Amino acid sequence: xxxxxxxxxAAPEQDSAEPTLVGxxxxxxxxxxxxxxxxxxxxxxxxxxxxxxxxxxxxxESLSKVFREPVQxxxxxxxxxxxxxxxxxxxxxxxxxxxxxKLVHRMARFLPKDVRIRDVRLVPAEFDARFSAIRRHYAYxxxxxxxxxxxxxxxxxxxCRHDVDIDAMRAASRKLLGLHNFAAFCRxxxxxxxxxxxxxxxxERDGDLLTxxxxxxxxxxxxxxxxxxxxxAVGEGRRTPDWVGGLLNETERSSSVTVxxxxxxxxxxxxxPADADLAARNAQTREVRTVPSGESCCGG
Amino acid sequence: xxxxxxxxxAAPEQDSAEPTLVGxxxxxxxxxxxxxxxxxxxxxxxxxxxxxxxxxxxxxESLSKVFREPVQxxxxxxxxxxxxxxxxxxxxxxxxxxxxxKLVHRMARFLPKDVRIRDVRLVPAEFDARFSAIRRHYAYxxxxxxxxxxxxxxxxxxxCRHDVDIDAMRAASRKLLGLHNFAAFCRxxxxxxxxxxxxxxxxERDGDLLTxxxxxxxxxxxxxxxxxxxxxAVGEGRRTPDWVGGLLNETERSSSVTVxxxxxxxxxxxxxPADADLAARNAQTREVRTVPSGESCCGG
Numbered sequence: 185x186x187x188x189x190x191x192x193x194a195a196p197e198q199d200s201a202e203p204t205l206v207g208x209x210x211x212x213x214x215x216x217x218x219x220x221x222x223x224x225x226x227x228x229x230x231x232x233x234x235x236x237x238x239x240x241x242x243x244x245e246s247l248s249k250v251f252r253e254p255v256q257x258x259x260x261x262x263x264x265x266x267x268x269x270x271x272x273x274x275x276x277x278x279x280x281x282x283x284x285x286k287l288v289h290r291m292a293r294f295l296p297k298d299v300r301i302r303d304v305r306l307v308p309a310e311f312d313a314r315f316s317a318i319r320r321h322y323a324y325x326x327x328x329x330x331x332x333x334x335x336x337x338x339x340x341x342x343x344c345r346h347d348v349d350i351d352a353m354r355a356a357s358r359k360l361l362g363l364h365n366f367a368a369f370c371r372x373x374x375x376x377x378x379x380x381x382x383x384x385x386x387x388e389r390d391g392d393l394l395t396x397x398x399x400x401x402x403x404x405x406x407x408x409x410x411x412x413x414x415x416x417a418v419g420e421g422r423r424t425p426d427w428v429g430g431l432l433n434e435t436e437r438s439s440s441v442t443v444x445x446x447x448x449x450x451x452x453x454x455x456x457p458a459d460a461d462l463a464a465r466n467a468q469t470r471e472v473r474t475v476p477s478g479e480s481c482c483g484g
Numbered sequence: 485x486x487x488x489x490x491x492x493x494a495a496p497e498q499d500s501a502e503p504t505l506v507g508x509x510x511x512x513x514x515x516x517x518x519x520x521x522x523x524x525x526x527x528x529x530x531x532x533x534x535x536x537x538x539x540x541x542x543x544x545e546s547l548s549k550v551f552r553e554p555v556q557x558x559x560x561x562x563x564x565x566x567x568x569x570x571x572x573x574x575x576x577x578x579x580x581x582x583x584x585x586k587l588v589h590r591m592a593r594f595l596p597k598d599v600r601i602r603d604v605r606l607v608p609a610e611f612d613a614r615f616s617a618i619r620r621h622y623a624y625x626x627x628x629x630x631x632x633x634x635x636x637x638x639x640x641x642x643x644c645r646h647d648v649d650i651d652a653m654r655a656a657s658r659k660l661l662g663l664h665n666f667a668a669f670c671r672x673x674x675x676x677x678x679x680x681x682x683x684x685x686x687x688e689r690d691g692d693l694l695t696x697x698x699x700x701x702x703x704x705x706x707x708x709x710x711x712x713x714x715x716x717a718v719g720e721g722r723r724t725p726d727w728v729g730g731l732l733n734e735t736e737r738s739s740s741v742t743v744x745x746x747x748x749x750x751x752x753x754x755x756x757p758a759d760a761d762l763a764a765r766n767a768q769t770r771e772v773r774t775v776p777s778g779e780s781c782c783g784g
Contacts, residue, residue, distance in 0.1 A: 289630055300634065
């Protein structure tokens with residue numbers, strides 16, 4: 185679902201938008217943080233792709249028109265086609281005159297209704313939406329109602345055909361918490377590590393609605409949907425929590441894990457350190473990337 | 485928004501689906517109640533219209549295929565194009581074999597995702613989705629967020645351009661409670677009364693989200709959206725609560741009332757009496773209809 189390695193052929197533009205190195209002299213153009221939400225249904229994911237409607241493409245085109253200069257966005261989490269975001273974060277640099285509050289109002293009228301710029305903030309030059317992030321939070325939403333998903337929520341809630349055993353799902357999810365090699369849950373990327381620290385994987389029930397909350401320092405490509413798919417197999421009685429735990433011993437993607445549908449997934453928040461700690465965090469993230477065994481394949 | 489008079493040329497089918505008279509011998513075909521929800525965005529309202537995609541049309545076609553006999557629905561509230569429902573109620577009669585739980589599951593797969601049959605129940609022959617109803621409840625949803633409506637909710641939440649004075653809106657709404665002639669708020673129908681008892685018109689705020697809850701025995705056509713539009717004019721400082729109260733003295737539709745957009749409106753519930761009181765309620769509703777000054781133009 186997320187992708188950030190230079191081998192990501194589907195989204196080469198991301199790399200050209202990388203910021204200058206940490207420690208370089210202060211850039212002349214001020215940096216702005218955007219808080220963004222979108223309904224992923226009618227987008228081919230975040231990353232700009234020629235001829236396709238993507239969130240990055242729509243936002244960069246709109247901002248470039250408003251500023252009358254090219255705008256390039258760097259994003260926290262490059263979501264796949266169909267995946268939503270309620271708390272996406274991006275940054276860009278511009279020397280154009282910019283009143284944050286006015287820009288929010290202006291973009292509210294300018295942008296299509298399925299993508300919103302919720303907030304615009306001037307940030308320190310060290311803020312990097314991708315490299316400064318310390319944690320990503322996703323929600324995955326399902327319903328076990330016999331009639332399916334409520335129509336007004338059907339774009340973001342997946343209908344389960346059967347009821348599920350939430351206690352077994354919670355037991356399975358707990359087995360995955362911590363620092364592990366999540367290779368079984370990740371689409372392979374050449375030279376990219378699949379070691380991640382899964383910090384939260386909890387399930388909440390509200391009537392027929394089930395929500396998984398999944399948080400980690402970063403995620404591999406398709407990881408959240410694979411985690412949810414594996415745990416759902418337990419909820420439906422097809423697998424055991426121990427089977428899920430055993431997947432952590434795999435060294436490559438497991439064909440026995442079903443990737444849950446994209447439209448249940450939403451990026452709900454990204455955490456950043458305090459301004460004073462941004463430079464240290466960037467250095468730490470980049471340091472990890474130079475070590476093959478520790479390289480972050482995406483989102484981190 | 486609702487329409488039930490015989491002069492409603494847009495929805496002539498409704499009248500042909502009227503039940504037999506109360507007091508007639510028990511009908512041979514059992515009667516079933518359907519609880520229905522839909523996203524009104526891609527429907528031209530509830531009522532069947534030739535060549536248009538309507539909720540009634542989609543449901544009747546689907547049910548007729550499943551039962552292999554024509555199914556005709558009678559509905560509690562005939563919503564306009566773009567209006568949603570979370571608690572719509574309809575009934576139909578059939579001699580076909582029908583297991584309610586199985587039908588819900590089957591229709592969940594058979595129907596498009598923007599309409600759901602939430603529940604199916606065998607009801608007494610006296611139950612009439614339209615004539616037995618004692619109260620309809622609507623919600624109207626707005627946001628004052630500067631960036632507009634959240635994308636995943638944009639189909640059912642209207643974006644206000646400005647913040648609003650909710651205290652003034654509450655004061656204006658209170659002036660409309662009770663039994664009044666709501667002519668100023670109703671699209672005219674020949675021979676139909678516009679006297680209604682508005683039982684609830686309250687506003688709740690949750691952050692940027694504003695929800696109006698509007699309940700009455702029945703509503704005239706476009707009444708809820710006109711009530712909301714009039715009160716919004718107060719919230720935006722263009723009118724006073726007294727102006728809203730003064731509209732109750734009008735005897736025909738007021739051109740100064742702006743009808744609020746359809747997509748903010750949703751029929752959230754319909755109340756019915758206990759089974760033992762159904763026959764009395766039907767008689768009361770029909771009695772009212774025989775008196776020109778008391779005829780219910782729609783939904784009651």
